[in-house]
Amino acid sequence: MSRPRPVYLIDYSCYRPPDHLKAPYNSFLEHTRLTGDFDESSLEFQHEILERSRLGEETYVPQAMHNIPPTPSMAVAKEEAEEVMYGTLDILFRNTNVNPKDIGILIVNCSLFNLTPSLSAMIVNKYKLRGNIRSFNLGGMGCSAGVIAVDLAKDMLQVHRNTYAVVVSIENITQNWYFGNKKSMLIPNYLFRVEGSAILLSIGGELSISSFMW
Incomplete structure (x- = not known):
C-alpha cells in the first residue's frame, strides 16, 4: 500500500496565438530595424542568429x-499571460470534458x-476552482521549472489521490525584450516566443486514456 502509484498523463494542450501576432523572418527583421534601437552590427548579428535558430516562419x-x-x-504583459494561460486551459478542459471543480492540484x-x-x-479565480485546491506558483527557476513542476505534481498526487493535477507552463516576453547592442543579451530575443502548454495528470486507474507514466 505504501508503494508509489503510477501517475499518468491524461491529455495536454498547447496555445496557438492568433495570426496577427505571427512574426515571419523578413517582417521580424524589418520591424527590428524600424525601431531604431540597434546599430548595424547588432542588426547583422540578429539576422545570423535568427537564421541559425531554426524557429521557422510561424512563430x-x-x-x-x-x-x-x-x-x-x-x-x-498581464494580458499576454492571461491569453496564453486561459487559451491553453480552455482547450484542455474542452478536450477532456473535465470539470474544473475536479482539479485538486x-x-x-x-x-x-x-x-x-x-x-x-488568476487561474483559480477565472475558472472558479474549488476553495481547498493545492495551488503553486513557480517563478525565477529557468527552463528547468517545467520538469520541476511535473515532478511536484507527481509527488502531490501520491498524497492527495482521487483527484486531478494540472500543470501550466508559460513564459512571458512582453517586458523582457532586450533593446540594446550587447550581443549576448540579444540572443533570448530570438529564442523566446509567445507560447504555453498545460497537462492533465492523474493517479493510474482514474481514466482509461494514458500516454506515459513515471
Whole structure:
C-alpha cells in the first residue's frame, strides 16, 4: 500500500496565438530595424542568429512588440499571460470534458513574469476552482521549472489521490525584450516566443486514456 502509484498523463494542450501576432523572418527583421534601437552590427548579428535558430516562419511575438515603437508595460504583459494561460486551459478542459471543480492540484510555472495576485491565483479565480485546491506558483527557476513542476505534481498526487493535477507552463516576453547592442543579451530575443502548454495528470486507474507514466 505504501508503494508509489503510477501517475499518468491524461491529455495536454498547447496555445496557438492568433495570426496577427505571427512574426515571419523578413517582417521580424524589418520591424527590428524600424525601431531604431540597434546599430548595424547588432542588426547583422540578429539576422545570423535568427537564421541559425531554426524557429521557422510561424512563430509569434506579443502585440507590444508589433507596435512601432514597442510598448511593453505591466498591463500588456498581464494580458499576454492571461491569453496564453486561459487559451491553453480552455482547450484542455474542452478536450477532456473535465470539470474544473475536479482539479485538486494546480501548478503554474513562469520564470520571467511574476505578479500579485499570482498567476495560479488568476487561474483559480477565472475558472472558479474549488476553495481547498493545492495551488503553486513557480517563478525565477529557468527552463528547468517545467520538469520541476511535473515532478511536484507527481509527488502531490501520491498524497492527495482521487483527484486531478494540472500543470501550466508559460513564459512571458512582453517586458523582457532586450533593446540594446550587447550581443549576448540579444540572443533570448530570438529564442523566446509567445507560447504555453498545460497537462492533465492523474493517479493510474482514474481514466482509461494514458500516454506515459513515471
